[in-house]
Amino acid sequence: MSGDLNFNKIMGAGLATAFVILIAQQVSGAIYAPKAPEKMGYFVDVPEEAAAGAEEAELPPDWGTLIPVADLAAGEAAFARCVACHTINAGGANGIGPNLNGVVGRAVASHGGFAYxxxxxxxxxxxPTWSLDALDKFITAPARYVAGTKMSFAGLRDTEARVNLIAYLRSQGSPGFAVPAPDPARQPGGAAAGAAPAATEGVAPVEGAPVGPEAAPATGVAGQSPTQAAPAAPAAATSPAPPNA
Ligand code: HEC
Known part of the structure; x- marks a missing residue:
């Protein structure tokens, strides 16, 4: 009799244990049930990067064509993105970023009193200096062009806005900065115009281009002709004076 009772106890304990295990499994299953994500996979948003990459592969802007017709007012408006950190007036204070007066053609990281x-x-x-192309690349994506720069500005991807902005920068303290001749291959008339050797006339030395005081009036800034500063060619043509007979 007591043997039966012991048997029942043992069986009961075994059943109870099995029951507890089953319940524990059910409960943990409910707690840790994997939830399917609403969107499967790892979503990578690439279109903008891809577009930027494509842009990079393109030729730099044809400054000789674009600067003379650039919209300086639009450039000044675009500079609104910069004023939180930069002044542009001559002798302007350094802020979070250095004063940018005359930055076109200025030596990189050279402005006095600023800790680059x-x-x-x-x-x-x-x-070594901020050429038009260098500024273009820097302003497009500062951190990509100068990795580790402390200029925390995402970049201005719109090429037209950038060209206007750079033309505006040039008008603020570097109007004498020589703009290369228009690329004949990129004129509406195309290749035919490219045959004219005169097209190279406007290429003035980029650095230290002598700019007389009279050559720098603000009115000349958006002059229609980037070749204005090159009347040197005719002078050269007349110079070989015949020796005395
Ligand atoms: C959030 C502040 C900030 C904004 C906005 C900003 N900059 Fe800057 N910029 C800086 C800082 C800081 C530096 C110095 C970078 C360094 O030392 O790495 C700098 C450096 C520069 C330089 C190099 C100057 C030199 O003397 O070598 C240029 C050019 C420049 N910025 C142009 C611009 C233009 C154009 C814009 C607007 C489209 C702009 N920045 C917007 C903070 C800013």
Missing amino acids: SEAMTGHVSVD
Whole structure:
């Protein structure tokens, strides 16, 4: 009799244990049930990067064609993105970023009284001065062009806005900065115009281009002709004076 009872106890304990295990499984299943994500897979938003990459592969803007007709008012409006950190007036104070008066053609990381990042001082080996192309690349994507720069500005991807902005920068303290001749291959008339050797006339030395005081009036800034500063060619043609007979 007592043997039966013991048997029942053992069986009961075994059943109870099995029951507890089953319940525990059910409960943990409910707690840890994997939820399917609403969107499967790892979503990577690439279109903008891809577009930027494509843009990079393109030729730089044809400055000789674009600067003379650039919209300086639109450029000044675009500069609104910069004023939080930069002044542009001559002798203007440094802010979060250096004063940008005359920055077109200015030596990189050279403005007095501003503590540039090592990234920017190191960039001098790539671009000794801020050429139009260098500014274009920097403003498009500062951190991509000068990795580690402390200029925390995402970049201005709109090429037209950038061209106007750079033309405006040039008008503020660097109006004498020589613009290359228009690329004949990119004129509406195309290749035929490219045959004219006169097309190279407007290419003035980029650095230290002598700019007389009279050559720099603000009115000349958006002059229609980038070749204005090149009347040197005719002078050269007349110079070989015949020796005395
Ligand atoms: C959030 C602040 C900020 C904004 C906005 C900003 N900059 Fe800057 N910029 C800086 C800083 C800081 C530096 C110095 C970078 C360094 O030392 O790495 C700098 C450097 C520069 C330089 C190099 C100057 C030199 O002397 O070598 C140029 C050119 C420049 N900025 C142009 C612009 C333009 C154009 C815009 C507007 C489209 C702009 N920045 C917007 C903070 C800013």
